[in-house]
Amino acid sequence: MKSKVLFLVTVLSLMSFVSNAQRGVRIGYIDTEYILQNIPEYQEASSQLDQKVQQWKTEIEQRLTVIDSKKKQLNSESVLLTKELYEERLEDISFEEAEILDYQQKRFGPNGDLMIQKQQLIQPIQDQIFAAVQEIASGKKYDFIFDKSADVVMLFSAERFDLSELVIRSITRSAKRTQAKSRADRKKAAKEDVVPVVNKEVDERQKAIEDKKTAREAEIAKRQEAQLKRRDSLKAAAAAKRQKILDDRAKAKAKRDSTNASKTQKKSTTEKGKNARKTDSTAANAASGTKTPAQLAEEKRQQKIKDREARKKALEDRKKKILEDRKKAKEEREAQKKAKDSVPDDN
Structure with a gap:
């Protein structure tokens, strides 16, 4: 807030300082939000990004619904499962849930795909707006140009000082010059220029803007590469952890199967001995002519x-x-x- 006040005081001081000069201070303003709403390329790219965001949200919601159903099913079957089976299934569900949260962070996190694509979407338009403003200010001899949608508070703004339409026409004509194929089209587009005067200072500024844009793109590419490396390392660690869990589970299962087989064999041997003794007892009773308690009960x-x-x-x-x-x-x-x-x- 203090910086805003100091900025306004500085502007007013400059206005009062040059009030007695031969030429009055020329001030204009633009509305960045209005300019973005009237650039078809930005609107189309923004619509495609919204569709992609909705697709990501739908995918995450579907996967979370599957996880919830698995949790409910596990809770309903918990009384029928052993402690080891319950913990294994719960661990699998937790692993899948962690993967979904990691995917959500990858898409919508501070350094996620949404923020990166928004930056990539709006940055070229902002550069075009800045270049157009520099060109208009230099050609039309403006001293100050403000942004109505920025943090600087504008208590009143007359429409005659609004340069937003000039900026839109400048960007549109630049696009036409780029897309012009024949000499006549290029000549026609050149005649439609909003600001016919372009000096060396504007060219230098444009070059500085392009250099800054190139450096920014390189930084974004470097950041994306670092993010991909981090994501691959996390994925590899998760795969290794999962493989370890599967190996431990296989070892535990083999151990249980071995224990159960030995118990079954021991039980079978015991039952065979009991049956043999029971058969001998029955045969002895039949030979003696007396009935056993089991025969009487039957x-x-x-x-x-x-x-x-x-x-x-x-x-x-x-x-x-x-x-x-x-x-x-x-x-x-x-x-x-x-x-x-x-x-x-x-x-």
């Missing part, structure tokens, strides 16, 4: 099954008889009602 169970089936059959027969009696009674009632309805009325 006979008792068979007897209970027979009794249950007999009771079930008796219940079914009783139910069937009741249904037949009901049907017969219903038919008798219907026959009586029909006979009663068929008796003629004496009246």
Whole structure:
């Protein structure tokens, strides 16, 4: 705020200082936002960037939805899983979630693709605006040109000092001169120049602008290369971590399979011994003519099954008889009602 006040005070001092000079101070202003809205190339590139941003957002939302569904499924199946399986699946989900967050940072972070492409989109237009302003100020002898959309507060601005349309026409005519193919088109575009006077100072400024633009592009390319290297290193580290997890999981699984196989073999040997002893005992009891407790229990169970089936059959027969009696009674009632309805009325 102090810098703004000092800047305005300096401007007013300069205006009062040259008020008695032979030529008055010429001041103009531009509206950068209005200029950008009226440049077709910027609008088209901005629309393409918005579509790309929407595509990135949709992709991230879809992947996050898949992660949420996996988390819900894991929570619902947690009671059926062992602790190791639960932790493995949870680790896989966390790894995928970290990948999505890294992708989101890559697209929308401070140094992400969105910021880089915005900078690449607006920087050439800003350079063209700056060049046009320098050319107009030099040719039309302006002392000060402000930007209405910048931080400097303009409490009042008369439209006759608005140079935005001049800047737009200057940029448009520069584009026409660049795209002109024939001599007649180039001549026609040259006649439409907003500022016919171009001095050496403007050329030097233009050259300085181009040099600055080249240096900026080189810096952006260097930054992008560093970002790609960092991204590749992070990706390689993540792949190595994932491979290590898979290897550890495979080793643990092999160890569990080996333990389970030994347990199964031991259990099978134990059961074979029990069955052999049971067979020997049964054969000995059969030879002696006495029944074992297991045979007695089996006979008792068979007897209970027979009794249950007999009771079930008796219940079914009783139910069937009741249904037949009901049907017969219903038919008798219907026959009586029909006979009663068929008796003629004496009246």
